[in-house]
Amino acid sequence: MLEWLIPAASTSADEIDWLFAVIFYTVGVWFVVAQGIFFGLIFKFRRRPGVRSLYVAGETKDEKRWISWPHYAVIACDVVLIAGAIAVWRDVKQVIPPPDETIRVIAQQWAWTFVHPGPDRQLDTPDDVVTVNELHVRNGTTYEFELTSQDVVHSFSIPVFRLKQDAVPGRMIKGWFRPTKTGTFDIACAEMCGLGHALMPAALHIESAEEHAAWLGEHTAVAAAAAGSRS
Amino acid sequence: MSSEAVHADRAHPSYVRIYLALLVLLAISLLGPMFGHPIVTLVTAFGIAIVKATMVAAYFMHLNIEERYVWYILFVMLGFVLVMFAGIAPDVMLPAGQNWLHLPITPPAPPVHH
Amino acid sequence: MSHAADVRAHVPIATGRSATGIPTARLAVWWVLASEIVIFGGLIGSYVMLRLHHPHWAEEASHTNTVAGAFNTFVLLTSSLAAVLAHQAAEARNGPRAARFLGLTILGGLVFLMVKSFEWSNEIAHGFTIFRDVFWSYYYVTCGLHGLHVIVGMVIMGIVAADARRGRNLHRVELIGIYWHFVDAVWIFLFPLFYIAK
Amino acid sequence: MSMPAPAHGAAVAHAPESFWSRYVFSTDHKVIGLQYMFTGMAMALIGGFMAYVFRMQLAFPGQSVPLYGLVTAREYNALITNHGSIMIFWVSMPVLIAGLGNFLIPLMIGCDDMVFPRLNRLSYQIFFVSVVIILISLVVPGGGFGGAWTAYPPLSASAHYNHTPWGAPLWLLAVALEFVAFLLGGINFTVTVMNARAPGMTAMRIPIVVWMIVIASLVFMGSVGPLIAGAVMLFLDQTVGTQFFDPKAGGDPLLWQHLFWFFGHPEVYVVLLPATGVVAEVLTVFARKKLFAYKTILGTAIAxxxxxxxxxxxxxxxxxxxxxxxxxxxxTTLLISIPVAEMLFAFIATLYGGSIEFATPMLWALAFIAEFLIGGVTGIFLGANATDIYLHDTYFVVAHFHYTFFPIAIIGTFAAITYWFPKMFGRRMSETLGKIHFWGTVIPFNLIFIPLFLTGVAGQHRRIYSYENFPQLSTPWLNHLAVIATVALIVMLAFQVVFLVNFFWSMRHGEEVGANPWNANTLEWAAPSPPPHGNFVTMPAVYRGPYEYGVPDRDLDYWPQHVPNQEELPRA
Structure with a gap:
């Protein structure tokens, strides 16, 4: 149901959207029932002349079941939701599938630097493509990212991937995504990082294999030329 | 206030003897590192610190004759500290974990001796 | 008694009640110590984590002065003994004797602070300042916070001793003693943490 | 009227006092409670004004805000940071814990004052200093601190990153002083309730709200220590240049986050519990019902x-x-939903068989339950780690948070003020104005935050002063939602004028009431309204639990705690 509001463009997004829906319907039922009983009681037991309130201590087992049964039901729902949350988290954050490519993401006040592995699909080779505030990925490819920060805490957030990971200075954090839809989307910083926090947008370009190869070709040529002129 | 009455009536233990025991423990904790074995040092340093602190609490702070729940209050607070430690240590204490690692730092150079 | 004096001397009925059996003031001291446990616990806990994280801190720790630390432990233990003897004297309603023992305790605190300042000035002179490494930041901040507690304890103890000499508020001798023993117990842990484990 | 032995409270009650010693440097718990409450209300106006300014910026980015002017990114950051800090530390805490705790605890447990009146006064004075410091921090060179109320280092640790060389340390100093004030207050509350209860006031006869304030004080005491240690470290980082949280030197930014949230999450329950206590008192009085499963509610609170x-x-x-x-x-997070849900179930069950009167305090108490349920169920999305990946730091969090804190800090407070107003000032508030204010607050409140749930789910991040740089996150319909929220906020703020008029008018001109206008059971209603210094004419003793409403075979449907079993009150 999240796709009604924002497109889902990665495998993780589908899983998270599924969990969101499960939680939504579970707590939705609770919410409707609880509010229904609540307002029903308010209406039924509004003050009427000559009617005295009942004396119910709620201490006997017989009376307590009115709260202990819902209590057990809450526990049951919690168990289901915990299981769902753990399963999805495991897939999304904990276990990184064997990646096709690795990209490096470096956050700083107030820009994103992306190191793409280039046509050879290996990082730290001469054909790496370094861009600022612009990330190009190939549709249907499993990417691992290595996230670091140069100064303060930032957060690497791609809403269409349902991806969010803080970039913490002093540590390198890995994650992964696998795009499923082409297009251009927003990347944002989601953690307060100073005056320019709102000025950290980056563009995510998810391209088909051909488009991506063309883009890489363009940029590796530029990179190679730059490297050549420098040497 | 019955406990006040109990307080006034009870015989004080020999505080000097407890004090001497504490000094002996202090000496042991100083001798511990001389064995050169890390586990011995750990036990003589921190094991004995716990014993000493318990003795001070029990005899000098009179927790041994105080209402029992004061112990509980203090231990619950210690428990919260342990919970805090257990929750934080996997991130701060370990050099790396699942999908993350601390980037290396350069330790400070030895100071220049004048 | 005039009205103004009456207001000043007024003690609420509440203060004299003791539903738990523990006198109100002593119960409050226990709660103060309970909240102090988490403050020192937070500081020491973070120190231990980072200490185990950084292997080079052992090297830094080897520059602390174990002899001075051990001597200070001895001084604090001795001052605690004086504090507990003061309490014993106060329970026997012997105010002047309690005041003399409290004086000894304050003296112990003074010696502790003098040794500490000797240590610190020595270390700073050798380049081990608070800025050198996070280890030293913890060293100065933890011992500094503890030292602050020593100073506060000495000031309060001076007030209590002055009262006790005139035989007033003798129950406070026990309260300040409990606080002092707690400060002592904290030091008992700081000593191995900063001076022995190397 | 029988007077107690004049050596104690009563004699002092009539001692002549100057304005200063009576209202400013008083050691009377009621005066200190009201000082906290008025200070908190004044800070709420400041925090509300901040909300107005940044909501205007979000709805109409880049346009001059009436009564304020243009909002720069720096000012926006300072506004949201201080809105959050002020509303939590200088509104919720002083009003719900310190204000209510001071005013109610001695009255409700039947004694004449706190056990340490001067410590109590010191606690307010430290708190007042912290108020002054936080207000000063807003106008120093560089502006107020703008690193969010969580103050994550390294941003908060160095002016090089946050560009607020004065604002950041002053903010931290104010927060730390506020902690010290509430630590002292909490110790005082706890010891008072443990030791100074009236004869017969056994543990299971203590009104729930007193229990809640004590549990909250203990939770605060147990959780704030590590953050006080952390605040010392961060303050040194900011001012002298240590590197406790600087990863380049071996510090760890995550350590602060842990220390902060080790306190920050219990803090939510620190303010929640007193508010639920207020709701329990009001529900029982206006439904004329015994509280359903007192021991279970107490157990859920402790759990x-x-x-x-x-x-x-x-x-x-x-x-x-x-x-x-x-x-x-x-x-653990989903587990905590179990006791909280059970507490709400018990409150709902309390309504069963009641005779519910919709007086203003009752409306607030009922609104608390209805609105807090929304806050509770949306919390599940955030407690489940997988959905939190997406929802973290979006407006969904903001909306969820306000659906918990608004019922706590605003609705709960209004329930408390309207309920205890007769005790505080000896007069009634206007019911008509009270109801206008109620609907004028609750309806706009939902119109503010339901749109924010939607913008959050659509991916809008919080703490962003303008979305113009994000083409996907600034679509027209998201902007419409922002405008709806902002307009609703302005309407809600406007309705607070009704409350202020009602409050101050009723203080002087409201209908005078006797000791027990609501026919309630708890001990504070046994004292005169307003209670004198020393509280009770005769120190009360307690004969039964606090919620004996609708007891069969009695003429009256209530049975005050201090009335001996044989005695009947005259018919009201």
């Missing part, structure tokens, strides 16, 4: 307090903590 120490890292699921730890914290 909530304890579990709250095990959940903090759910604020940090995507902050770089080890992903395996996130599982543990998800489990």
């Amino acid at each position: 909530t307090g304890i579990i709250s120490f095990f959940v903090w890292a759910h604020h940090q699921f995507v902050a770089g903590i080890d992903p395996r730890m996130a599982h543990l914290f998800t489990i």
Whole structure:
């Protein structure tokens, strides 16, 4: 149901959207029932002349079941939701599938630097493509990212991937995504990082294999030329 | 206030003897590192610190004759500290974990001796 | 008694009640110590984590002065003994004797602070300042916070001793003693943490 | 009227006092409670004005805000940071814990004052200094601190990053002083309730609200210590240049996050519990019902307090903590829903068989339950680690948070003020104005935050002063939602004028009432309205629990705690 509001463009997004829906319907039922009983009681037991309130201590087992049964039901729902949350988290954050490519993401006040592995699909080779505030990925490819920060805490957030990971200075954090839809989307910083926090947008370009190869070709040529002129 | 009455009536233990025991423990904790074995040092340093602190609490702070729940209050607070430690240590204490690692730092150079 | 004096001397009925059996003031001291446990616990806990994280801190720790630390432990233990003897004297309603023992305790605190300042000035002179490494930041901040507690304890103890000499508020001798023993117990842990484990 | 032995309270009550010693440097718990409450209300106006300014910026970015002017990014950051800090530390805490605790605890447990009146006064004075400091921090060179109320280092640790060389340390100093004030106050509350109860006031006869304030004080005491230590470290980082949280030197930014949230999450329950206590008192009085399952409610409160120490890292699921730890914290977080839900069930069950009168305090109490349910169920989305990846730091969090804190700090407070106003000032507030104010607050409140749930789910991040740079996150319909929220906020703020008029008018001109206008059972209603210094004419003793409403075979449908079993009150 999240796709009604924002497109889902990665495998993780589908899983998270599924969990969101499960939680939504579970707590939705609770919410409707609880509010229904609540307002029903308010209406039924509004003050009427000559009617005295009942004396119910709620201490006997017989009376307590009115709260202990819902209590057990809450526990049951919690168990289901915990299981769902753990399963999805495991897939999304904990276990990184064997990646096709690795990209490096470096956050700083107030820009994103992306190191793409280039046509050879290996990082730290001469054909790496370094861009600022612009990330190009190939549709249907499993990417691992290595996230670091140069100064303060930032957060690497791609809403269409349902991806969010803080970039913490002093540590390198890995994650992964696998795009499923082409297009251009927003990347944002989601953690307060100073005056320019709102000025950290980056563009995510998810391209088909051909488009991506063309883009890489363009940029590796530029990179190679730059490297050549420098040497 | 019955406990006040109990307080006034009870015989004080020999505080000097407890004090001497504490000094002996202090000496042991100083001798511990001389064995050169890390586990011995750990036990003589921190094991004995716990014993000493318990003795001070029990005899000098009179927790041994105080209402029992004061112990509980203090231990619950210690428990919260342990919970805090257990929750934080996997991130701060370990050099790396699942999908993350601390980037290396350069330790400070030895100071220049004048 | 005039009205103004009456207001000043007024003690609420509440203060004299003791539903738990523990006198109100002593119960409050226990709660103060309970909240102090988490403050020192937070500081020491973070120190231990980072200490185990950084292997080079052992090297830094080897520059602390174990002899001075051990001597200070001895001084604090001795001052605690004086504090507990003061309490014993106060329970026997012997105010002047309690005041003399409290004086000894304050003296112990003074010696502790003098040794500490000797240590610190020595270390700073050798380049081990608070800025050198996070280890030293913890060293100065933890011992500094503890030292602050020593100073506060000495000031309060001076007030209590002055009262006790005139035989007033003798129950406070026990309260300040409990606080002092707690400060002592904290030091008992700081000593191995900063001076022995190397 | 029989007077107690004049050596105690009563004699002092009539001692002549100057304005200063009576209202400013008083040691009377009621005066100190009202000082906290008025200070909190004044700060609420400041925090509300801040909300108005940044909501205007969000609805109409880049346009001059009436009564303020243009909002720069720096000012926006300072506004949201201080809105959050002020509303939590200088509104919720002083009003719900310190204000209500001071005013109610001695009255409700039947004694003449706190056990340490001068410590109590000191606690307010420290608090007042912290208020002055936080207000000064807003106008110093560089502006107020803008690193969010969580103050994550290294941003908060160095002016090089946050560009507020004065604002950041002053903010931290104010927060730390506020902690010290509430630590002193909490110790005082706890010792008072433990030791100074009236004869017969056994543990199971203490009104729930007193229990809640004590549990909250203890949770605060147990959780704030590490953050006080952390605040010392961060303050040194900011001012003298140590590197406790600087990763380049071996410090760890995550350490602060942990220390902060180890306190920050229990803090939610620190303010929640007193508010639920208020709701319990009001529900029973206006439904004329015994509280359903007193012991269970008490048990859930204690369980909530304890579990709250095990959940903090759910604020940090995507902050770089080890992903395996996130599982543990998800489990504990969803577990904490169990006692809280059960407490709400018990409140709802209390209504069963009642005779519900819709007086203003009751409306507020009922609104608390209805609105807090929304806050509770949306919390599940954030407690589940997987959905939190997406929702973390979006407006969904903001909306969820306000659906918990608004019922706590605003609705709960209004329930308390309207309910205890007759006791505080000896007069009634206007019911008509009260009801206008109620609907004028609750309806706009929902119109503010339901749109924010939607913008959050659509991906809008919080703490962004303008979305113009994000083509996907500034679509027209998201902007419409922002405008709806902002207009609703302005309407809600406007309706607060009704409350202020009602409050100050009723203080002088409201209908005078006797000691027990609501026919309630708890001990504070046995004291005159307003109670004199020393509270009770005769120190009361307690014969039964606080919620004996509708007892069969009695003429009256209430049975005050201090009335001996044989005695009947004259018919009201």
